[in-house]
Amino acid sequence: MTITPADAAQRDAAIDIVVAAQRSPATACAYLGTEAEGIRAELDDLDTPWQETLRVAVDPSGRVVGAVLHDVDPEDTMRSWIHGPWTLDDRTWSEHAVPLVRAALEQLPPGVERHELSAAPAHTGMARLAADLGWHATGVSIAYRATTATAQRWPAAAPDARVATPADLDALTSLHDEAFPGTYASARQLLADEARATLVLERDGEVAGYASGEIQADGAGYLDFLAIAPGHRGTGLAPGMLSAISRELLRRSGQGTVDLVVDEVNAPAVALYEGFGYVRDAELLGYRSWPQPQPQRAG
Ligand SMILES: CC(C)(COP(=O)(O)OP(=O)(O)OC[C@H]1O[C@@H](n2cnc3c(N)ncnc32)[C@H](O)[C@@H]1OP(=O)(O)O)[C@@H](O)C(=O)NCCC(=O)NCCS
Structure with a gap:
């Protein structure tokens, strides 16, 4: 398994994974919507260009099986928002979710020390991931x-x-x-x-x-x-x-x-x-x- 920045073809493959995962609360991250067009618009609107922060997990056959990206608000440079991770399925989640988040964190500029991600309570994989990372659940919010x-x-x-x-x-x-x-x-x-x-x-x-x-x-x-x-x-x-x-x-x-x-x-x-x-x-x-x-x- 390799985690790398994405070339143009890998970016398209990653977007397909993101759009599919965003459709279900059990696999979506909370920051993006559920419709393909809206997801792209929101990605394009992030403070940090998503094409630069995107990291993809690639399996031995060269197929993109997971993605993650992050955003840092230029006005609040202590803190990062992790978008995703998203993977093809549960099996690839178990293997790639933690390494993907770590790959996102590794690229952050020095001084960004607080990180946050968010998902529906139904996303049990995210709860496991947070526990593996040693992160803390905050309260439940309602949209x-x-x-x-x-x-x-x-x-x-x-x-x-x-x-x-x-x-x-x-x-x-x-x-x-x-x-x-x-x-x-x-x-x-x-x-x-x-x-x-x-x-x-x-x-x-x-x-x-x-x-x-x-x-x-x-x-x-x-x-x-x-x-x-x-x-x-x-x-x-x-x-x-x-x-x-x-x-x-x-x-x-x-x-x-x-x-x-x-x-x-x-x-x-x-x-x-x-x-x-x-x-x-x-x-x-x-x-x-x-x-x-x-x-x-x-x-
Ligand atoms: C939420 C907040 C704006 C409500 O303002 P408020 O001045 O207390 O509310 P109002 O007196 O105008 O009441 C409006 C309605 O709010 C609800 N409400 C207000 N206080 C309430 C209380 N203690 N318990 C339950 N409902 C309450 C009621 O539905 C009320 O309608 P009613 O008068 O028909 O019962 C205020 O509590 C606040 O500023 N809180 C801190 C900031 C905050 O939490 N903002 C919302 C974040 S998402």
């Missing part, structure tokens, strides 16, 4: 999706929700850091990213809530942050904020969808999204190379 049809049932958007500006930086930073400690994007990055929709809601002259999302490469809206300031929670602000950001992302989404991911144990958020008719799309389980409590991601 939700809303569509234009769901939006008919939503309450009105908060009329005073407005686009966040640089003047909101300090308030946004304290809210964001309290609600999503250690997450992948800082409040400053949210504000600087013109492709994002970041909205805030004020009460009594202070920022009482915010929400931020973007459109992904495959055209789906993605709401990754929503929080109400601790002193304003439980006062009914969340639905107006959620309605405002969801409507904005739907409007921008070529697919007419909004996705989000929430920790299963975050009862207020789960109740909020289910009340909005967001539908459970998938369950995700993250595995991390470092032993830290999981920062909340997405919302």
Whole structure:
């Protein structure tokens, strides 16, 4: 068995394996979708060119039997996301999954010390792989999706929700850091990213809530942050904020969808999204190379 960078033919073979594996939660990694076209679009949208990070496992007959790739966010260069691994079948998984991940890790620049991968709880091979690597399972998250049809049932958007500006930086930073400690994007990055929709809601002259999302490469809206300031929670602000950001992302989404991911144990958020008719799309389980409590991601 050999693990190598891929030439053009091996890249095509690897993509076929990825697309086949992504179809089932038992073999998919959670970061990519399930449709061939969307998978390619998301790969092309990674920060690190996937053609460079792709490593393939090749059997003695020269056939590609497995693949893996990674991504490092230029804004958070301590951390890598491992995409895959994917293999042809269970037998090739047992043989190649660990060496593939190790091959991905070996190419990382110095200083990238935290690694993460993610799959559905149904992907038992990934759980075994993580155990073999000595990585830790984080909590289960739920992926939700809303569509234009769901939006008919939503309450009105908060009329005073407005686009966040640089003047909101300090308030946004304290809210964001309290609600999503250690997450992948800082409040400053949210504000600087013109492709994002970041909205805030004020009460009594202070920022009482915010929400931020973007459109992904495959055209789906993605709401990754929503929080109400601790002193304003439980006062009914969340639905107006959620309605405002969801409507904005739907409007921008070529697919007419909004996705989000929430920790299963975050009862207020789960109740909020289910009340909005967001539908459970998938369950995700993250595995991390470092032993830290999981920062909340997405919302
Ligand atoms: C999730 C969050 C935005 C909800 O805001 P909130 O101000 O508490 O919510 P609201 O008072 O506006 O209530 C809106 C709905 O949320 C749900 N909800 C709020 N608090 C709840 C609780 N403690 N338990 C269960 N459901 C709750 C209810 O469905 C409620 O609808 P109802 O009033 O008809 O019962 C807020 O808890 C928060 O900022 N949490 C930290 C950040 C976070 O976890 N964001 C989501 C990440 S995915």
